[in-house]
Amino acid sequence: MPSLDAEALCAQLIEQMRPQVGPDTALVGIHTGGLWLAERLHKALGIRQPLGAIDVSFYRDDYGSKGLHPQPQRTEIPFNVEGAHVIIVDDVLYTGRTTRAALNELFDFGRPARVELAVLVDRGGRELPIAARYCAHTLPQALPTSQNLQLERGEDGTFALRLIDA
Amino acid sequence: MRDPQLNKHGELQHLLTLDGLPREILTAILDTAAPFTEVAEREVKKLPLLRGKSVFNLFFENSTRTRTTFEIAAKRLSADVVNLNINTSSTAKGESLLDTVDNLCAMQADMFVVRHAASGAPVLIAQHLQATGRDHIHVVNAGDGRHAHPTQGLLDMYTIRHYKRDFTNLTVAIVGDVLHSRVARSQIGALATLGVPEIRVIGPKTLLPTALDQMGVRVFHDMRAGLKDVDVVMMLRLQNERMNGALLPTPQEFFKVWGLTAEKLALAKPDAIVMHPGPMNRGVEIDSAVADGAQAVILPQVTFGIAVRMAVMSMLGSH
Numbered sequence: 009m010p011s012l013d014a015e016a017l018c019a020q021l022i023e024q025m026r027p028q029v030g031p032d033t034a035l036v037g038i039h040t041g042g043l044w045l046a047e048r049l050h051k052a053l054g055i056r057q058p059l060g061a062i063d064v065s066f067y068r069d070d071y072g073s074k075g076l077h078p079q080p081q082r083t084e085i086p087f088n089v090e091g092a093h094v095i096i097v098d099d100v101l102y103t104g105r106t107t108r109a110a111l112n113e114l115f116d117f118g119r120p121a122r123v124e125l126a127v128l129v130d131r132g133g134r135e136l137p138i139a140a141r142y143c144a145h146t147l148p149q150a151l152p153t154s155q156n157l158q159l160e161r162g163e164d165g166t167f168a169l170r171l172i173d174a
Numbered sequence: 175m176r177d178p179q180l181n182k183h184g185e186l187q188h189l190l191t192l193d194g195l196p197r198e199i200l201t202a203i204l205d206t207a208a209p210f211t212e213v214a215e216r217e218v219k220k221l222p223l224l225r226g227k228s229v230f231n232l233f234f235e236n237s238t239r240t241r242t243t244f245e246i247a248a249k250r251l252s253a254d255v256v257n258l259n260i261n262t263s264s265t266a267k268g269e270s271l272l273d274t275v276d277n278l279c280a281m282q283a284d285m286f287v288v289r290h291a292a293s294g295a296p297v298l299i300a301q302h303l304q305a306t307g308r309d310h311i312h313v314v315n316a317g318d319g320r321h322a323h324p325t326q327g328l329l330d331m332y333t334i335r336h337y338k339r340d341f342t343n344l345t346v347a348i349v350g351d352v353l354h355s356r357v358a359r360s361q362i363g364a365l366a367t368l369g370v371p372e373i374r375v376i377g378p379k380t381l382l383p384t385a386l387d388q389m390g391v392r393v394f395h396d397m398r399a400g401l402k403d404v405d406v407v408m409m410l411r412l413q414n415e416r417m418n419g420a421l422l423p424t425p426q427e428f429f430k431v432w433g434l435t436a437e438k439l440a441l442a443k444p445d446a447i448v449m450h451p452g453p454m455n456r457g458v459e460i461d462s463a464v465a466d467g468a469q470a471v472i473l474p475q476v477t478f479g480i481a482v483r484m485a486v487m488s489m490l491g492s493h
Contacts, residue, residue, distance in 0.1 A: 063209060066221040066488075075185075075492035076223070078202060082209045089217075116218035 014159065014167035017128050017144035018045065022052045024142045025095070025126060029053050033093045036060035038110055039081045041099030041159035044167070045128060049097060058086040062096075064109035089118035095142070099159035099169075101127040104138035129169065131157050178300055181309065185493055188300045188313040189486050191322040193363045200367055204332050207485035211478065213250055223488045224253035227284040231257045232274070233316070234290045239452050239476060240316050240326070244287045247483035251491075253285075271295060272302050279303075285312045285491065293319030293356075312490040314483075320356050325486060326451050327360030329479040331368060333471055334406055336478065337447050341365070345372040347400055347442075348391075350410035350432060350459050351381045357451045358410055362389055376400035378432065380422070397432060401441045409434055409450040412459050425458045435461045439469065447471045 034057035037046025043061050050059045065080035096110050107125055114120065126142035132150025151157060156174045159167055177194055181187040186199060213219055229248040233241050241257070248255045258278075269277075275286070288296040296315035303311050317323040331341075338344055346365055352358045352375055365373050366389070373391045375382060386393050394400030401407065412428065422428055439448065448460075448470045456462045464470060 066209070066223055071223055071492055076206065076488050079205055080209045082212055084212065112222070116216055116220070118217050 012129065012145060012169045014128065014169045017169075018048060018167055021045075021126060021128060021142060021144040022049060024144070025049065025053060028124075028142075029055065029095075030093065031056055033057065033095060034060060034087045036062055036085065036094055036096050036110070036114065038096065038098045038106060039063040042097050044159060044161050045099050046097035048167075049126070057092070060085045060087065060094075062110050062113055064106055064113060067109035067113045069105055069109065083113060085114070085117045089114065089120050091119070091121045093122045093124075094120045095124045095126050097126050099128050100157050101125070101130045101138075101140050101143070102133050102157075104134050104136035107138050108136055128159065129157060178297065178304065181493065183493075186486075186489055187309070187493075188296075188315075189324050189490065190297050190300060190313065190315045191363070192324045192327045192360045192367070193322070195363075195367065197367050197369075200328070200331070200364060203328055203482070203485050203489065204335060206489060207328075207332055207478070207481045210250075210481035210484040210488075213484075214477070214480070219250055220252055221250060221484075221488075222252050224248065224251035224284075224491050227253045227491055228282060229253045229255050229285045229287060229487070230278050230283045231255065231316075232260065232278075232286055232288045232290075233258070234260045234288075234295070235317070237289055237317070239479075240289065240323075243476065243479045244314075244316060244325075244483055247480050247487060248285075248287075250480070251484055251488055253487070253491075271298065275299050275302060279308060279311060283311060285314065285487065287314045287316050288318070289316040290318050293321035295319075314486060314490065317356055320354060320359070322360050323356045323451075324360050325479070325483055326357050327364045328486070329475060329482040330357075330361055330408065330449060330451070331364050332478045332482050333449060333475050334447075336474070337471060338405060341368040341370050344370050344405045345374065345403060346370050346406040346408065347374040347376055347394075347404045348408045348410065349376045349397070349400070349434065351412050352377050352386070352410065353381045353383050354413040355410045361408060362391060366390055374400050374404065376432075378422075397438055398441055401438055404442045405446055407434065407439065407442055407446055407448045409448065409454075409460050411451065411453060412455055425455070429458050429461075433457070433459055433461055434464050436463050436467065439464055439467075445469075449475055452476070 035046045035050050037043030061084050063081040063083050065077035124141040127140045128144050130143050130146040156172045160170050179188050179190050245255050295318050300313045375391045376394045450472045
């Protein structure tokens with residue numbers, strides 16, 4: 009896989025999204041990488057609604073086989089979901105199961121008018137009928153399951169994408 | 175021999191007591207409980223973790239708060255909850271405890287929440303399930319005799335951490351009828367495991383067990399001396415129903431010497447919190463002015479108890 013410039017992809021993603029955000033748009037980042045990205049987008053796009061955060065540990069479909077994630081974080085949706093335009097933000101789109109869990113969790117807070125998905129990278133390997141509305145880069149070939157692609161944030165706040173063996 | 179609470183992977187299989195439970199597991203339960211507190215503020219107060227599981231509340235002894243909070247916790251995790259009213263059940267007709275358990279297992283129970291007047295009843299059930307190879311069924315002790323009340327101990331630890339953040343610089347006083355209290359036993363064990371440097375126990379000689387010194391606590395028979403500069407005051411209920419013989423003067427006399435009043439509380443640190451596991455005997459172990467005062471965190475304890483029980487049940491149910 010050629011190295012990916014996370015900062016450049018982030019800038020592209022911001023430009024993709026900019027024409028589509030309105031005064032009622034709200035962002036919800038998925039812990040942890042998606043939340044970092046959402047924080048950046050929230051500021052860059054001047055989103056008026058407060059930023060939401062979701063930890064999908066309680067909604068995962070592998071709870072029965074893998075157990076509860078050891079350190080779940082708080083889900084916080086500080087805006088009214090009812091009737092809102094919500095963009096779910098994640099760093100990497102893979103099987104789609106995390107997005108499915110996030111959708112389920114979001115709907116327990118109310119009925120949004122519209123939900124979209126924004127990701128930095130689509131690594132392929134989808135197992136559910138889910139697609140990103142905003143995506144800065146799609147890998148030409150799906151990554152093998154033995155590899156993990158994840159966002160990292162340096163001490164100075166800069167983003168990097170790292171490929172690690174799972 | 176391994177702790178009967180842990181499975182062969184070192185994961186929590188049953189919750190029977192806090193004694194001997196490693197700090198990592200205690201901390202993991204408290205960490206897991208934190209995000210569950212937020213569920214109460216949602217439009218849909220339900221998580222799908224225990225969907226399709228059956229939780230049986232087996233209460234052989236009366237309880238309102240504990241049974242209700244366990245029921246709410248299980249329902250918020252989407253479990254099916256069956257409350258057994260033991261007074262009108264087969265036990266009254268002579269069925270043994272383990273026969274009752276076997277029958278409920280035949281109804282596809284996944285978890286038992288057990289309260290029993292006899293110390294060791296939940297352990298007996300857990301051993302029985304293990305001996306008969308039913309490792310997928312979990313037991314939570316909801317209070318057994320004078321032995322343990324681990325979820326109460328956990329919710330107390332959660333409450334202390336919520337208000338005080340760090341355990342390692344605290345002085346904590348447990349006040350009252352320690353002798354009859356399974357709550358106190360669970361509290362002392364957990365406080366020590368979590369690194370509280372000074373645990374004090376305050377009460378009359380007749381209501382303090384003799385082995386306290388071995389538990390690493392400081393014993394006070396003078397309430398004023400014991401409350402001096404403490405960060406946390408944990409009151410206990412005077413357990414009239416468990417007393418045989420004359421351990422006590424009248425409730426009025428008890429209140430005069432051992433009741434928590436604003437004047438005695440003033441000896442603790444100004445930001446000290448006051449806890450009570452309930453049900454409170456106002457005017458016996460605690461004055462109404464303190465129970466309803468700014469330092470009391472007694473109602474938050476109840477709310478945190480739901481999140482802590484959700485954490486325990488979801489950790490058990492995940493394997």
